[in-house]
Amino acid sequence: MTHQSILTFRPSRLSAALALAAALAAAPVAAQSSAPTDNATINLIRLLVEQGVLKKDQADALVKQAVAEAAQVQTAASAGGALAQPGDVRVPYIPETVRDQIRDEVRTDVMAQAKAENWAQPNTFPDWVSRITVEGDVRVRGESRGFNSGNSNEVIDFAKLNAKGPYDVNTNTSDDGFPPILNTRQDRRNLARIRARLGVRADISDKWTAGIRLATGSDDSPVSTTQTLGGGMGKKDIWLDQAYITYRPANWATLTGGRIGNPFDSTDLLYSGDLNFDGAAAIFKHPLPGRDVTVFGTLGAFATEYANSPWTSSEYAEGKSENKWLLGGQLGAEWKIDAKNSLRGAVAYYHFDNIAGKRSSPCSPWAGDEACDTDWSRPAFMQKGNTLFLLRDIMPNPADPAKTVLRQFVGLASEFNLLDLNLRWDARVMDGMGLRLSGNYVRNLAYKESKMWSRSAGQIVTNLNNDDQIESGPNAWMLHAALGNGFDLREKGDWQVFAGYKYIQPDAMPDGYNDSTFHLGGTNARGYYLGGSYAFDKNVYGALRWSSSKEIYGAPMSIDVVQLEVNARF
Structure with missing residues (x-):
């Protein structure tokens, strides 16, 4: 100086x-x-x-x-x-x-x-300097994935088909080879994986805050920031995970825009813990005068994809905008019953606008059309489980109809308007130990099989039984229990054990946004998980987690996932 x-x-x-x-x-x-x-x-x-x-x-x-x-x-x-x-x-x-x-x-x-x-x-x-906060975390994980030898080995990876497609579904003409197939039988043992996140938050004034967070990730998946090690010792990728500005018009309300953390009170049954939202949210939280009750709520609008109708050789400009949005609202309350008990509940409604696939107008890719007019309606990101159908209405080649090249994308057969109910009870039991019991129920109010058939023009390719009828459903639920010396792992010696059960029908929710560990992501899954955590020091803890899941409908697919990890927060 x-x-x-x-x-x-x-x-x-x-x-x-x-x-x-x-x-x-x-x-x-x-x-x-x-x-x-x-x-x-x-x-x-x-x-x-x-x-x-x-x-x-x-x-x-x-x-x-x-x-x-x-x-x-x-x-x-x-x-x-x-x-x-x-x-x-x-x-x-x-x-x-x-x-x-x-x-x-x-x-x-x-x-x-x-x-x-x-x-x-x-x-x-x-x-x-006093107005800048730096925070982050590092996780080192060992992971093993076990698949039952009786699993079907003919489960098509439709997410990869869309990403690399279109794929010719005509077996008489296809030179694309077999469609991409999910691994369902070969175990993946001892995967070394890491996650690192670093965020900076600046308090511009009493009312304005801005923040940026970077994170690792093997790809741009919205539901995981975990990076698998190896790859010839090559350097690992860093992604922009969050970037936002927050305005506080009052002590009980905030307005946040940009790429933001999940603003809703939810579980990983519906939204992965790594999922961030692209858009804006208004959040309020206010204690009721004279009562041990705090009400809270969120309104949000988030862009899931900006899409345009494809350009073809018969057009001279890009097609019209076909944007996809998530519109959500939530209302909840937390009641401090007494010194040992509290109850928290919330109800939310989520409308996924323009998410369902659309059957195209008649088109002829085999004759030189670069695209069909609803190619934009395929999902930007999928995991697995939703009911899918072929998007393109391809006209037969009159010279040889049986050998018409049928290059296809797939889209979602169902619309999604979700009712989400959450309930959590925290209690101090047995000389002060923390017991947490929680439940989550989701129902897709837009689920209608008749509309799925009409929307797809009968071209459904997943979740069909032997009679070619849809095997799906609109419901998902989970139960979770945890016991420890507290509700968080902050101080040295803190510990917790937990267990839970999940049940997710194929079209209860979009399969692209929930936890990527249970059943390795997606829907059409049921099973349990259990584990425990222990804090080695302040803000440093280890965890062991095991989940075992199988399909609800369709071809057999059982998956066990074991994760052993150490987390450090700062």
Whole structure:
């Protein structure tokens, strides 16, 4: 730190002028007159009046005082008989009132600067540093995935088919080979995986906050920031995980826009813990006066995809915008029943706008059409489980209908309007141990098999039984129980054990957004999970988790996942 940064204050113009005037006060002072004078003090004071630094009555008082004090100096010199000799240094006399004023103004300026720059106190930092918060976490995990030998080995990976497609579904013409197939039988043992997240939050003012967070990830999946190690020791990817601005119009309300953390009270049955939302949310939380009840709620609008109708050779401009949105609202309350018990519940409604696939107009990709007009309606991201259908209505080649190339994408057969109910009870039991019981129920209110058939024009390719009837459903639920010496793992020695059960019918929710660990993501799954956690130190804890799941309908697919990990937060 330089000397200039340690002490760089600027006294006011009044202080500087008064100091100069006082320094000149020892010179002979003429009587006040409106005419020009050779006395530098009076000329300077008059100049300060003209510049607006001094008021006239202040100037008159200063001149009067300077005249009087100069006369006193001259009288004292005459009485002492001392005469100035060559080489003598004359020390000007500064009046007491001027010294006091200079001291006060300098003190004010210095303290103001010291407060702004925080150098007046030891072990402090500039103000902008105190408004920045850095936070993050690192997780090191060992993971094993076990598949039952009796699983079907003919489960098509439709997410990969869409990503690499279109795929020719005509077995008479296809030169694409077999469609992409999910691994359902070959175990994946001892996968070394990491997750690292680093966020910076700045409190711009009392009402405004901005934040950015970076995270790892093997790809741009919205439901996982976990990175699998290996890959020839190559460097790992970093993604922009969050970027947002928050405004607080009141103590009980916030408005946040950008790429934000999940603003809803939910579980990983519906939304993965790593999922972030692209859009805006208004969140409120307010305790009821005189009661041990706090109400909360959220309204949000989030873009899930910006899509355009495809351009074809018969068109000269891009197609119309076909945007997809998630619109959600939630209302809940938390009741502090007593010192040992609390109850929290919430109800939410989520409308996924424009998410269902659309059957195309008749098109002929085999004849040179670059695309069909509803290719945009295929999901931007899928896991597995939803009922799917072929999007393209491809016209047969009249020269040889049986050998018409049928390159296809798939889309979602159902619409999704979700009712989401959450309930949680926290209690202190058995000498203060924390017991948490929670439940979550989701129902797709838009689920209608008749509309799925009409929307798909009968071209459904998943979730069909032997009679070619849809095997699906609109319901999902989970139960969770946890017991520990507290409800969080913050301090050294904290511990917790937990267990739960999940049941997710194929079209209870979009399969792209929930937990990517249970059944390795998606819907059409049921099973249990259990595990435990222990804090080795403050903000450092280990966890062991095991989940075992199988399909609800369709071909056999049982999956066990074991995860052993260490987490560090800062």
